[in-house]
Amino acid sequence: MTAVRVLAFSALVVVAIALQTSVFGHLAFQGVVPNLVLLLVVATALARGPEVAATLGLLAGLALDLAPPADHVAGRWALALVVVGYLAGRVRQDAGSSAFAAVVTVAACSFVGTSLFAVSGLLLGDPGVDIAAVLTVVPIGVVYDVLLTPLVLPPVLILLRRLEQTQMAY
């Protein structure tokens, strides 16, 4: 990991969290906002494979857990995003090739990520997590994430691949 890459990834994570909490908060449907950090992790998985994506998932998830106004046990989004990064990285040979496959990957990852977060909440006894809430939030989240995929995934993929080429040139 070179300094340039660390910087680029940190900037992407900060931008994603700021947009998610401050901008899309106004565009929330039933309180659900598109999970831009999850989209970022999926894009990284498609561009760079499971290990980089899972590591980014840990760090970005921790940032999401700790950034205001989060108020849950730290590590829950980190765990969800590590698994998402790993899974998306494992299927990237197929998903990296076609747009449709990428959208399906995003949908699956959104479902897995939000569900894992909910399950960890149930296990830890978070009072806000009940089955009815999960059943409404998860599908809306999947739809919203898929809607934003064409806007978010291509630019991030291009950025990450360009970053890779700059690295290769050295």
Add this chain to the structure above:
Amino acid sequence: MRRRPGSPRRPQSSRTVLGLLVLACVTVMVLDANADESSPVDPLRAGVGAVLGPVESATGTAVRPLRELPESVRTQSSLRAELRELERTNAVLRQELATTALDRNRAAELDGLLQTVEDTGYAVVPARVVGYGAAQSFSRTVTIDAGTTSGIQADQTVLSDAGLVGRVLRVDRRTATVLLVADADSVVGGRLASSMELGFVRGRGDVGGRGRLDLDLADGSVVPGRGDVVVTWGSRAGAPYVAGIPIGIVRAVYSTPRDLAKRAVVEPLVDFTALDLVGVVVPEGTTSDRAVLGAEDSP
């Protein structure tokens, strides 16, 4: 150890990485969940808050002029159209910012808050909501753009011109996290304004237009009337809730044979999805880097 990009990755090693990362997550969760008073993760939380809080404040301030635009986005094509529209409107609004209705709206909001301050007699620090917690996180919290430098402490009451918003959970230097009364974790001591009967108002975790709160009355023989106003009952030394702030209006009453006490459904006075200007109740004589409304000794 960094392998060349594009080289085949052995699943064995990526599984090891996955195992280590999951272990790290579980460690953090165990550390944070088992802490009673102060968690070892708190310094980290404060650090991240100190960095990301101002970023949220700046972003929130930048997009505030767009608030008046349509709220929900449902299809991809309308999303794209709306984005173009938003960008165009953003440019226009930036030019007109000094003279648009927005300023009048803000003035009206501030007037409302001032009125509340006068009515209740509490000293209030004004703040703006700059970040919303996502429903995917299953907790109803918002970020406000005032922190310890503005004299805000944890467990202070947050209100708006309409009524009770919530309480301060955690404070950083320039931002604070507020737990909304609609959160499923929130319990507020409530009092029926008509009969002075006491009860507890609990959130349901639903902030939408049809989000409701539940009121459990302590005395089972009392039947609250529809339309009764529920106000805060107040805690010792005003923390976390000061007394006499309106919470909501009773919309329905029901009792179950199993429970002795009556339960009432309360419609909150505050629209939690459209929060903007809020006030944090601070003790008299608090030093703040912004004007404290309603304080006797303020210039």
